[in-house]
Amino acid sequence: MAVQTRTLKTRAKLIEAAQNRIKDAGYEALRVEDVVKDAGVAKGTFFAHFKDKDALMDHLIGGEIHAFLDEVELMEPPKSVDEILDALMPSFEFMTQERFVFDVILRHSGAAQNSEIGAIAQTFIRHGTVMAHWLAHGPFRKDIDPALMADGVGAFQIQALALHFCTAHNGISIRDRMETYLNAWLLPKPSG
Amino acid sequence: MAVQTRTLKTRAKLIEAAQNRIKDAGYEALRVEDVVKDAGVAKGTFFAHFKDKDALMDHLIGGEIHAFLDEVELMEPPKSVDEILDALMPSFEFMTQERFVFDVILRHSGAAQNSEIGAIAQTFIRHGTVMAHWLAHGPFRKDIDPALMADGVGAFQIQALALHFCTAHNGISIRDRMETYLNAWLLPKPSG
DNA sequence: TCCATAAATTGACCGTGGTCACTTTCATAG
DNA sequence: CTATGAAAGTGACCACGGTCAATTTATGGA
Numbered sequence: 344m345a346v347q348t349r350t351l352k353t354r355a356k357l358i359e360a361a362q363n364r365i366k367d368a369g370y371e372a373l374r375v376e377d378v379v380k381d382a383g384v385a386k387g388t389f390f391a392h393f394k395d396k397d398a399l400m401d402h403l404i405g406g407e408i409h410a411f412l413d414e415v416e417l418m419e420p421p422k423s424v425d426e427i428l429d430a431l432m433p434s435f436e437f438m439t440q441e442r443f444v445f446d447v448i449l450r451h452s453g454a455a456q457n458s459e460i461g462a463i464a465q466t467f468i469r470h471g472t473v474m475a476h477w478l479a480h481g482p483f484r485k486d487i488d489p490a491l492m493a494d495g496v497g498a499f500q501i502q503a504l505a506l507h508f509c510t511a512h513n514g515i516s517i518r519d520r521m522e523t524y525l526n527a528w529l530l531p532k533p534s535g
Numbered sequence: 536m537a538v539q540t541r542t543l544k545t546r547a548k549l550i551e552a553a554q555n556r557i558k559d560a561g562y563e564a565l566r567v568e569d570v571v572k573d574a575g576v577a578k579g580t581f582f583a584h585f586k587d588k589d590a591l592m593d594h595l596i597g598g599e600i601h602a603f604l605d606e607v608e609l610m611e612p613p614k615s616v617d618e619i620l621d622a623l624m625p626s627f628e629f630m631t632q633e634r635f636v637f638d639v640i641l642r643h644s645g646a647a648q649n650s651e652i653g654a655i656a657q658t659f660i661r662h663g664t665v666m667a668h669w670l671a672h673g674p675f676r677k678d679i680d681p682a683l684m685a686d687g688v689g690a691f692q693i694q695a696l697a698l699h700f701c702t703a704h705n706g707i708s709i710r711d712r713m714e715t716y717l718n719a720w721l722l723p724k725p726s727g
Numbered sequence: 728t729c730c731a732t733a734a735a736t737t738g739a740c741c742g743t744g745g746t747c748a749c750t751t752t753c754a755t756a757g
Numbered sequence: 758c759t760a761t762g763a764a765a766g767t768g769a770c771c772a773c774g775g776t777c778a779a780t781t782t783a784t785g786g787a
Contacts, residue, residue, distance in 0.1 A: 347753070349765070375744065385767040390745065449641050453697030484725040491719055498694035498716075502686065505645030524690075527683055531723035533676040539783065541735070567774065577737040582775065 354392050356382040361399060370400065371443035398461070400447045405462020407437055408448075412469050420477040424525045427477070427496075428518055435504065435517055442508050452501065471497060483529040492529060499524035546584050548574040553591060562592065563635035590653070592639045597654020599629055600640075604661050612669040616717045619669070619688075620710055627696065627709055634700050644693065663689060675721040684721060691716035 360381035364373055375396055379389050393399045411434040421427045438445055451463035460468075474493035483492065503520045552573035556565055567588055571581050585591045603626040613619045630637055643655035652660075666685035675684065695712045 345754095347764070349753080353765080374742090376742090386744090387746080387768070388766050391765070396744065446642060450638060453700045484723060486724045486726065487719045491715065494694065495691070495716070495719070498690040499687070501693060502690035508645045523683065524687065527679045527687070528720065531676060531725055532678045533723055533725075534678065539734070541783075545735080566772090568772095578774090579738065579776075580736055583735070588774065 350392075353382070353384060353388060356384065357389060357392055357399075358402070361403060365403070369443075370404070370441055370447070373400075397447070397450070401451050401461040401463050404444060404447055405451075405464075405466055408434060408463065408466040409469070411437065412466060412473065416473055420480040422481055424522060424529060427525060428521055431500070431521070432518060435500075435521075438504055439507055439517070445504055445508065449501070449505075467497065478529065484531060495528050496525065499528060542584075545574070545576060545580060548576065549581060549584055549591075550594070553595060557595070561635075562596070562633055562639070565592075589639070589642070593643050593653040593655050596636060596639055597643075597656075597658055600626060600655065600658040601661070603629065604658060604665065608665055612672040614673055616714060616721060619717060620713055623692070623713070624710060627692075627713075630696055631699055631709070637696055637700065641693070641697075659689065670721065676723060687720050688717065691720060 357378060360378045361373060364377055364381065373396075375386065375389055378399075379386050389399075393402070414433070415430050418430055421430060438448055448463055451461050452467055453464075471490065471493045474496050475489040478492045478496075479489035499521065503517050503524065506515075506520060507517050549570060552570045553565060556569055556573065565588075567578065567581055570591075571578050581591075585594070606625070607622050610622055613622060630640055640655055643653050644659055645656075663682065663685045666688050667681040670684045670688075671681035691713065695709050695716065698707075698712060699709050
């Protein structure tokens with residue numbers, strides 16, 4: 344039997360309810376009980392649509408990041424580290440709005456633990472593809488595979504965001520830290 | 536009033552009970568209720584000793600990693616990427632024994648969210664110090680600060696471990712992936 | 728030795744994510 | 758139109774981390 348319209352409607356109601364709650368209380372404060380109450384369905388229904396609360400978070404947060412990537416994909420390949428950072432900063436802002444959000448992203452960044460690949464993991468793949476294309480067509484080091492360079496950018500991104508939440512967060516901004524990382528990674532000068 | 540002997544004993548009982556449970560059921564399966572039952576104390580006592588279950592995990596896992604660092608600190612500075620990997624692999628094994636363990640490490644790697652710096656976060660600082668010393672005294676690139684190089688090694692380490700848990704885990708071992716990263720990061724050849 | 732005070736411990740209780748046997752609704756065949 | 762089986766939905770229930778007012782135990786001064 345095919346998927347029923349009812350199913351899609353219920354799912355949409357759940358997602359909308361969640362988004363509304365998040366809009367005025369943030370991600371961390373989201374409660375499944377509130378979502379089902381607002382959506383007008385039973386608790387069990389929620390878990391028929393999402394494996395667990397985390398799966399809803401993955402869907403919602405992944406969706407937001409995909410929207411950033413939609414923007415980013417329209418851009419011309421950047422010609423400097425600075426232009427790369429201009430492109431990335433908006434999504435950094437989103438990812439660091441709440442520590443909880445960053446934790447969800449971290450947990451899902453290494454792709455799906457089981458079977459299906461989640462929305463957030465997909466964004467990392469997409470990010471890698473775009474970045475590799477950019478790096479291959481920009482004035483950056485040529486001694487290594489662009490895919491590897493992109494991989495590294497991803498690693499440094501996680502690092503810079505994680506350090507942002509440090510108490511030993513010695514006043515260095517995410518952008519400045521990323522700039523240091525990317526200059527060393529994409530434009531090495533091992534002459535002396 | 537000074538801290539009582541009773542306190543130290545209770546804390547030791549809790550930790551020992553936890554370690555025993557973990558020894559034969561792993562970290563993920565640990566339940567606070569089991570720990571307090573084995574230790575012969577009430578549930579509330581546990582939370583008088585540890586802020587939450589995560590704090591116990593931080594203590595236990597951080598302790599294990601510190602033990603690895605004790606070994607590592609006795610070594611001579613490595614003379615190649617391969618020797619660096621020899622030194623790091625044992626702790627990689629520990630960190631990837633359970634996905635749960637890696638998640639705890641990830642969550643605490645960016646140092647303490649509040650006030651006090653935790654055991655795991657401390658290991659990252661220690662790791663950075665040792666690695667910076669090594670890199671400064673080995674045959675690696677000289678165009679950037681050793682501390683920055685060490686920072687990067689940390690970032691790539693997280694990345695390599697995270698990818699290990701991918702479903703799209705295309706058969707590349709952690710060591711091989713790390714080797715690729717470190718060669719590109721520590722020994723760039725941007726000639727051509 | 729006894730009292731006052733602080734420290735340590737207790738366990739009933741709560742919040743919240745997640746389960747599952749059961750009911751309701753839908754789609755299709757006859 | 759009705760019977761039938763599958764899909765969707767229900768809500769009482771459970772597991773487990775975490776709280777807190779009340780109680781017990783230690784300590785140091787009189």
